[in-house]
Every structure is written in C-alpha cells, then in structure tokens.
Amino acid sequence: MPIFFEFHFTTRANLLFPNLLERKIEDVFVLGDNAFSVEVFRDGSSRAAVYACLQRIDAHLEGTYLYLRFVASTGDAMGMNMVTKGTGRALVLIKRQFPQGELLSISGNMCVDKKPSALNWIEGRGKSVVAEALIPAPIVERILRTSVDKMVKLGHAKLLVGSSAAVTVGG
Incomplete structure (x- = not known):
C-alpha cells in the first residue's frame, strides 16, 4: 500500500548584494526567529497564488549571492506558476x-526543476511516495522469466555499482 508523505514545490530567487555585510543583513532577516518576516512573505505570496501556501523560506549563500528557496504546498497542482x-x-x-x-x-537555477540534483533529492521537491510489493518467486x-537471485545480482x-560509477544523483 503506497504511503503519501510529502508534497511541496520550490523555486529559488537569485539576489546580488554589493558586499557581504549587506547580504548578511538580509540573511538574518529571512532566517531569524522573526515571525514577522515569515508572515510578510506569506502574505505577499498568498495574494498572488491563492492555492499555494508558503511553508518556509530557506537561504543559501554563495559569496555576495543570496538564493532564497521558497517552499510551498500547492494542493493537487504541480504549482510552478503559482509559486513563481x-x-x-x-x-x-x-x-x-x-x-x-x-x-x-526570480529563478536562480537552484530550484533545479528539470535537472538531477542532490539538493532536491535531500530536501525534497514534488510528491514523495513510498510503496512496496512482494512478488512471489514463482x-x-x-x-x-528470471529468478529472484538474478534480479538481486542485476x-x-x-543500481549500486553502475549508478555510483556514473555519479548518478538520486539513485
């Protein structure tokens, strides 16, 4: 029986600050325990996307670049337009x-929506479902037209050796 356990869509905005100090100020505003900042962003995003619900904003720093990852639930929709x-x-x-x-x-290419990415594999993006099936050997x-042992060997x-040799992201 499949178990649905998470669904969210993300986008990453790309901002450039003239120096590290100014970027750090924004980082503190976004990441701090300031409930006001989250509510301001939630309010701003809710007006434009009625069915998207902002869950959190994560920040990723690269020099003077600040990437903000907006994580939102989008109901049954894929949600790319809503979240954007x-x-x-x-x-x-x-x-x-x-x-x-x-x-x-508005997208700094860290949302990696159409590319394999360790970031999305670790943090999640889209729907996640876990399912299992037991297929009897006969x-x-x-x-x-094979055996369980041959399938395990293959x-x-x-999946383990070949994917590792190819440095496959996500399994």
Whole structure:
C-alpha cells in the first residue's frame, strides 16, 4: 500500500548584494526567529497564488549571492506558476525592505526543476511516495522469466555499482 508523505514545490530567487555585510543583513532577516518576516512573505505570496501556501523560506549563500528557496504546498497542482507568482510578490516586499539587493532572476537555477540534483533529492521537491510489493518467486520466474537471485545480482550491479560509477544523483 503506497504511503503519501510529502508534497511541496520550490523555486529559488537569485539576489546580488554589493558586499557581504549587506547580504548578511538580509540573511538574518529571512532566517531569524522573526515571525514577522515569515508572515510578510506569506502574505505577499498568498495574494498572488491563492492555492499555494508558503511553508518556509530557506537561504543559501554563495559569496555576495543570496538564493532564497521558497517552499510551498500547492494542493493537487504541480504549482510552478503559482509559486513563481507568489515568489514575485514576496520579492517585491524584500526589495522594499532591502533596496540595496539587486534581484537578478526570480529563478536562480537552484530550484533545479528539470535537472538531477542532490539538493532536491535531500530536501525534497514534488510528491514523495513510498510503496512496496512482494512478488512471489514463482511469479517472477513465470512472468518475468528470471529468478529472484538474478534480479538481486542485476540490481546490485546496475543500481549500486553502475549508478555510483556514473555519479548518478538520486539513485
């Protein structure tokens, strides 16, 4: 029986600050225990995307670049447009609070929506489902025309060794 346990969509905005100190100020505002900052962003994103619910904003720092990961639940929808619109509204509020930051793009390519990524594998993106099935050995032999031992051997060679040799992200 499959178990559904998480669904969220993300986008990452890319901001550039003239120096590290100014970027750090924004980082503290976003990441601090300041409930006001989360509510301001939640309010800004909710107006533009009625069905998207902002869950959190994560920050990733690279020199003077600040990448903000907006994590939102989007119901049954994939939510890319919803979250992008909501992020745009939230970024307007960020720019008002920190005018020295330059918004380079609403997506800084760290949302990695169409590329394999360790970030999405670790933090999650989209729907996550866990399921298991037990296929009796006689069915494997009759329908799949192989044995359980051969499948285990092949799985080890392909999924563990082959994927590791190819530096595959995500399994």
